Amino acid sequence: MNLQNIFESISQVDPEFNERISPRRQAIRNMFNLGQKVSLAALPLAVTALFNKAYGQSAPTDVNGVLNYALTLEYLEAEYYTIGSSTGGLIPSGPATEAIATIRDHEVAHVEFLKGVLGSNAVAKPNFDFTAGGAFANVFSDYDTFLALAQAFEDTGVRAYKGQAGILKGNRVVLTAALQIHSVEARHAAHVRSMRRARGGAAANQKPWITGANDSGIGAAVDPVYAGEDNVAQGGVDITTLTGVSGRFTPAIATQSFDEPLTAPAVLDIASLFIQA
Amino acid sequence: MKETNALKDQLYAEDSDHTSKGLQRRNFLKLAGGGLAGVALLNFASCNKDDGPDINGNEFYFGSGDIAILNYAYALEQLEAAFYIEVANKPFSGMSDLEKQLLTDVRDHEVAHREFFKAALGRGAINSLEFDFSAVNFSSRDSVLGTAKVFEDLGVSAYNGAGWLIKDEQYLLLAGKIVSVEARHAAVIRDLISNGSFANSEVIDSNGLDVSNSPTKVLQAAAPFIKSKVDVRDLPTY
Numbered sequence: 001m002n003l004q005n006i007f008e009s010i011s012q013v014d015p016e017f018n019e020r021i022s023p024r025r026q027a028i029r030n031m032f033n034l035g036q037k038v039s040l041a042a043l044p045l046a047v048t049a050l051f052n053k054a055y056g057q058s059a060p061t062d063v064n065g066v067l068n069y070a071l072t073l074e075y076l077e078a079e080y081y082t083i084g085s086s087t088g089g090l091i092p093s094g095p096a097t098e099a100i101a102t103i104r105d106h107e108v109a110h111v112e113f114l115k116g117v118l119g120s121n122a123v124a125k126p127n128f129d130f131t132a133g134g135a136f137a138n139v140f141s142d143y144d145t146f147l148a149l150a151q152a153f154e155d156t157g158v159r160a161y162k163g164q165a166g167i168l169k170g171n172r173v174v175l176t177a178a179l180q181i182h183s184v185e186a187r188h189a190a191h192v193r194s195m196r197r198a199r200g201g202a203a204a205n206q207k208p209w210i211t212g213a214n215d216s217g218i219g220a221a222v223d224p225v226y227a228g229e230d231n232v233a234q235g236g237v238d239i240t241t242l243t244g245v246s247g248r249f250t251p252a253i254a255t256q257s258f259d260e261p262l263t264a265p266a267v268l269d270i271a272s273l274f275i276q277a
Numbered sequence: 278m279k280e281t282n283a284l285k286d287q288l289y290a291e292d293s294d295h296t297s298k299g300l301q302r303r304n305f306l307k308l309a310g311g312g313l314a315g316v317a318l319l320n321f322a323s324c325n326k327d328d329g330p331d332i333n334g335n336e337f338y339f340g341s342g343d344i345a346i347l348n349y350a351y352a353l354e355q356l357e358a359a360f361y362i363e364v365a366n367k368p369f370s371g372m373s374d375l376e377k378q379l380l381t382d383v384r385d386h387e388v389a390h391r392e393f394f395k396a397a398l399g400r401g402a403i404n405s406l407e408f409d410f411s412a413v414n415f416s417s418r419d420s421v422l423g424t425a426k427v428f429e430d431l432g433v434s435a436y437n438g439a440g441w442l443i444k445d446e447q448y449l450l451l452a453g454k455i456v457s458v459e460a461r462h463a464a465v466i467r468d469l470i471s472n473g474s475f476a477n478s479e480v481i482d483s484n485g486l487d488v489s490n491s492p493t494k495v496l497q498a499a500a501p502f503i504k505s506k507v508d509v510r511d512l513p514t515y
Binding site: 095098099102103105106107108109110112113158161162165166169170171172175176177179180181182183184185186187188189190191194207208209234235236237239242243244245249253254256257258259260261 | 362365379382384385386388389390392393396397433436437438440441443444446447448449450451453454455456457458459460461462463464465468472473475476477481483484485486487488489
């Protein structure tokens with residue numbers, strides 16, 4: 001499976017497809033021109049945003065729906081770290097190996113916990129393709145690619161749970177558990193970001209918190225993961241109009257101070273790239 | 278550090294109240310008077326004012342319902358902001374450039390949270406609290422980071438534990454937007470103390486769940502640092 005085939009087959013079935021996504025046609029063409037060189041610089045996370053825009057996608061509407069949505073994301077993360085941890089030569093020995101093992105164990109525990117809560121209502125684990133059809137061919141052979149995707153998954157996870165708060169409102173057991181998972185994902189995200197900063201290069205200035213829309217150093221291709229993180233208005237208050245220790249808060253501080261939610265369709269868009277049909 | 282260690286022990290202990298049906302006010306008084314393992318509960322108005330509220334006269338009355346929970350969050354953000362302002366003003370000996378950058382960011386985030394709640398609550402906001410950081414040695418890296426760790430884990434547990442008490446969806450979402458930033462702080466502070474401890478078994482249980490504490494428990498833990506007499510009689514808790 002590759003993205004070009006997907007576009008071609010969709011175009012055959014739905015002649016209007018190209019028209020619907022027309023604003024992005026040039027971008028898509030440019031991506032394919034890169035051929036085998038499609039890499040982190042052209043991560044295709046943005047591509048499914050086009051599908052979403054064109055077709056829409058269903059979102060959870062009840063508590064079980066939210067739990068299964070969460071379970072799907074946890075399946076993805078658990079398998080990702082399980083494969084990464086067991087791939088010889090991928091992760092440097094020492095603190096990095098230990099940290100990834102810690103994160104893996106939490107994601108596996110989240111899967112078991114959510115399956116336990118859902119019982120017979122739990123969805124089955126999808127089959128994952130972490131190369132996203134070949135776009136990340138080196139995800140389990142290049143440590144920086146592995147960490148970059150890990151960061152994208154963790155930051156997405158944090159945003160995904162937040163986006164479902166409304167459905168779980170007032171539910172002592174489920175909302176509390178969801179919040180308890182949510183903050184663990186945020187701890188993971190902060191640590192993975194620090195691991196990437198320590199690697200230098202494009203991530204040399206990476207902070208543990210999210211600054212503006214896409215501070216990842218990965219490139220425009222992960223824009224969907226960070227879309228809306230540049231919001232500075234909270235509950236009707238523009239944070240940049242408030243005064244901090246030394247004058248008004250900068251947009252950087254204002255955006256770092258609040259993590260933004262992502263809608264279920266936006267999250268599923270990102271996740272579906274890694275789910276085999 | 279004795280106090281912070283004691284409160285750490287208490288916070289990371291199993292939440293034995295978890296299954297109880299909500300804590301009534303009289304039980305709260307009893308609990309407060311019971312002297313929970315080394316944590317002094319000195320200043321909460323609920324402890325000594327049982328006879329009719331004096332709401333109008335109390336600049337630290339939290340209010341009720343969601344407003345009370347927002348004031349609860351505002352009080353915790355005031356605490357953290359005041360702490361990190363001190364940390365940034367009096368850098369501990371040997372503070373590295375990276376540590377300075379991270380701790381200054383954290384200070385600014387906490388001040389932003391504080392100012393946000395103040396603006397959002399408007400006339401419903403409690404006044405600025407006074408704090409007592411005499412237990413903290415600001416020139417000592419261990420003391421500062423140890424206290425920061427307790428505050429950040431406490432903040433995470435507070436938002437996690439209060440979420441279900443919030444009635445308004447927008448307030449709940451705002452709490453969610455803040456708690457993950459507190460969790461990022463907690464991870465960073467923990468890694469500064471010991472790299473790799475960002476989410477260790479001290480805070481994450483075998484189900485992979487982070488800490489969660491009731492408002493009552495959190496305020497008891499924070500009490501040694503709060504000089505002002507807060508009135509939390511109508512704060513939802515359990």
